[in-house]
Amino acid sequence: MSNGFSYSLEDFIPFTTEIYFRLLERMGETFWPMHLLTIILGAVTLWLALNNRARLASLLIAPVWAFIAVAFFIQFYAELNWAGSYMAYVFLTQAALLLLLAVIAPGLDSWPGKKLSTVLGSVLALAGLIGLPLIGLASGGNWFRAEVFGIHPDPTSVTTLGLALIMFRGWMLWLITLIPAVWLLYSGLTLWALDIPAAIVPFIILAMGLIGLVWKSLERRFI
Numbered sequence: 001m002s003n004g005f006s007y008s009l010e011d012f013i014p015f016t017t018e019i020y021f022r023l024l025e026r027m028g029e030t031f032w033p034m035h036l037l038t039i040i041l042g043a044v045t046l047w048l049a050l051n052n053r054a055r056l057a058s059l060l061i062a063p064v065w066a067f068i069a070v071a072f073f074i075q076f077y078a079e080l081n082w083a084g085s086y087m088a089y090v091f092l093t094q095a096a097l098l099l100l101l102a103v104i105a106p107g108l109d110s111w112p113g114k115k116l117s118t119v120l121g122s123v124l125a126l127a128g129l130i131g132l133p134l135i136g137l138a139s140g141g142n143w144f145r146a147e148v149f150g151i152h153p154d155p156t157s158v159t160t161l162g163l164a165l166i167m168f169r170g171w172m173l174w175l176i177t178l179i180p181a182v183w184l185l186y187s188g189l190t191l192w193a194l195d196i197p198a199a200i201v202p203f204i205i206l207a208m209g210l211i212g213l214v215w216k217s218l219e220r221r222f223i
């Protein structure tokens with residue numbers, strides 16, 4: 001009789017590498033040329049975050065999370081994985097949290113300044129806006145397969161993680177980064193199970209994000 005220890009990570013991924021890449025392509029093909037608008041939106045949001053406009057920045061990226069919940073997870077991902085609809089609710093929760101912060105903003109950083117956490121947050125945000133699409137292109141994929149902020153969940157999570165390091169502080173910082181971090185962990189494990197070389201990228205970003213979270217907590221306490 002088999003038991004839980006006889007299963008491998010691959011047994012929990014209900015699709016192949018080819019199907020996964022085709023999923024990314026279908027999303028890109030369906031919503032092109034929205035990519036250009038979402039990348040510009042991400043760049044504007046980063047500029048707002050660096051200029052102490054966290055409320056407006058949160059307001060701008062909240063609809064992006066809601067869009068991915070419906071367009072990516074419900075419309076496409078749920079066809080391949082029964083958990084897709086549940087993931088949609090998680091992304092909608094993140095959108096609601098961002099909207100709530102845009103209204104009440106209990107944990108905004110008073111001024112990002114030239115702190116290490118701000119620098120690290122900017123690096124992560126740019127990685128989501130520019131780095132991940134370039135990695136997709138460099139790995140042999142076409143433009144539609146390249147993952148883009150506001151269209152696909154990975155770069156959206158990376159960019160949001162970076163923006164949060166710039167804009168928020170205290171327990172609210174940890175709360176708003178929880179869902180992006182959990183998704184990146186899930187995505188990294190999925191890519192690892194599919195034997196995709198880029199699987200290491202989400203784990204590196206997670207490590208950088210955790211360093212940033214801990215460092216920002218120490219900044220407020222000791223600096």
